[in-house]
Amino acid sequence: MRDDYIKEAQKVITDPNILVNVVSRRVKQLRHGNRPLVESLEKLNLEDIALREIIEGKISYEIGE
Known part of the structure; x- marks a missing residue:
């Protein structure tokens, strides 16, 4: 994973856990054939796609009770 993507994503989701x-769940979805929601000119791994x-x-995400 790219450090710059991690730092930027931490500004959006401040809790590291x-x-x-969120990244883990999205990577699973991408592995099962879901299409990326972002476009990139460079080849990104699934974790970087999720971070982007x-x-x-x-x-988005919701915290259950």
Whole structure:
């Protein structure tokens, strides 16, 4: 994973545990054939795609009770 993407994503999701869970869940979705919500000219791994989606506000999350 790219450090600059991690730092930017941490500005959106400040809790590191939640960030890891959101990225993990999104990577699973991408592995199962879901299309990326962002476009890139460079080849990104699935973790970086998930981080870019968070940075660009394409992914939201809710905390259950």
